[in-house]
Amino acid sequence: MKPEQTPLVSVVICFLNEEVFLAESVNSVLAQAYTAWELLLVDDGSTDGSTALSKQFAEQYPAKIRYIDHDGHANRGLSASRNVGIQQATGTLLAFLDADDIWLPNKLSMQVEIMQKQPKADVLLEATEYWYSWSDPKKEDIPKLIGAEPNRLYEPPQLMYHLYPLGEGEAPSMSGMMIKTALAQQQLFEESFVNMYEDQAFLSKLYLHATVYITSSCSHRYRQRMNSIMHTVQQLGNYSQIRAYFLKWLQNYLDARQIHDSHLRRLLWKAQLPYRSPLAYKGVKLLSSYFPKYINKYLYRI
Incomplete structure (x- = not known):
C-alpha cells in the first residue's frame, strides 16, 4: 500500500x-x-x-x-x-x-x-x-x-x-x-x-x-x-442478575433517546419477561410447547 x-x-x-x-x-x-x-x-x-x-x-x-x-x-x-x-x-x-x-x-x-x-x-x-x-x-x-x-x-x-x-x-x-x-x-x-x-x-x-x-x-x-x-x-449464578441489569439499562437508553422502533421494543419486552414475572414466564414457556402458534403471538405483544 x-x-x-x-x-x-x-x-x-x-x-x-x-x-x-x-x-x-x-x-x-x-x-x-x-x-x-x-x-x-x-x-x-x-x-x-x-x-x-x-x-x-x-x-x-x-x-x-x-x-x-x-x-x-x-x-x-x-x-x-x-x-x-x-x-x-x-x-x-x-x-x-x-x-x-x-x-x-x-x-x-x-x-x-x-x-x-x-x-x-x-x-x-x-x-x-x-x-x-x-x-x-x-x-x-x-x-x-x-x-x-x-x-x-x-x-x-x-x-x-x-x-x-x-x-x-x-x-x-x-x-x-x-x-x-x-x-x-x-x-x-x-x-x-x-x-x-x-x-x-x-x-x-x-x-x-x-x-x-x-x-x-x-x-x-x-x-x-x-x-x-x-x-x-x-x-456463581450471577448471570441472570447481570442480564436483567443490562435489559433495564437498554430500556432507559432507548427511552432517553426516544427510540420507539416497534420491533425492537417487542424484542426487549420479550427478553425482560422472565425478570418481570418468572412464574408467568414459565407457564407461557410450558404452554408454548403445546400451542406454539398462539403463544408466540402473545410473547411478541406489548
Whole structure:
C-alpha cells in the first residue's frame, strides 16, 4: 500500500493480572503484516507481573507501544480502561484485543482493506475462532460466524433484531472488531458495566447508531478457559442478575433517546419477561410447547 493508503490503526489491549497470556497477545500484534499501528497497553491495576511485562514492551518499542494506567494504579474495570485507550488513540481506525486472545498475522491488513472498500462502514465485525487447542491439542477449534448474513452492510438498528443479546444470532467478539476512532470516541463504553456485559452495551449502541459491515473472514482466536469472566459469573449464578441489569439499562437508553422502533421494543419486552414475572414466564414457556402458534403471538405483544 502507498503511504496515503495506510491509515494508522490504534490497538487497545486492556489487562488485569494477565501475566500468563499478555506476551502472546502483544506478540500477535507485533507479528502483523500491516505495520501502521500503535499499541496502547492499558493496565487496570494489575498486581502480578503483567505491569512490569507491559512496561518492558513499551521500553523496547517506544515508537509503537505505550503503557497507560489509571491514577494511583487503580482498578476501575474493563469499560473505564477501554475508554482510556479510546480517548488516547491517535489512529483513524481502532481495534481491540483482549489480553488473553491473539490475532492471526493478516488481521489488520485484511480489515483495513475491507474498510477501504466499504467507505460507508463505521464498524467491521468478523467471525470468531473459539480456541480450545491452546490447552489441549486434541480439542478441535470451532469457527463461529456472526449470526447475521455475512459480507454485507447493516444500517441501524437492523443488527439489534438479529444478534444476541435480543436476537438469537451469535454475537461478535471484541477482538475481531475494527471501528472508526471518531465514532468510538462518541460512543464510549458504559462504565456502570464493570467486567460483564460491557461489550453488549457498547455493541448495542453501535447497532443503534452506526453502519456495520459483517465479514465471514476470521482472523482472531478467542481463548476458551475455565477461569474466564463469563465462566466465573455462570459458576456463581450471577448471570441472570447481570442480564436483567443490562435489559433495564437498554430500556432507559432507548427511552432517553426516544427510540420507539416497534420491533425492537417487542424484542426487549420479550427478553425482560422472565425478570418481570418468572412464574408467568414459565407457564407461557410450558404452554408454548403445546400451542406454539398462539403463544408466540402473545410473547411478541406489548
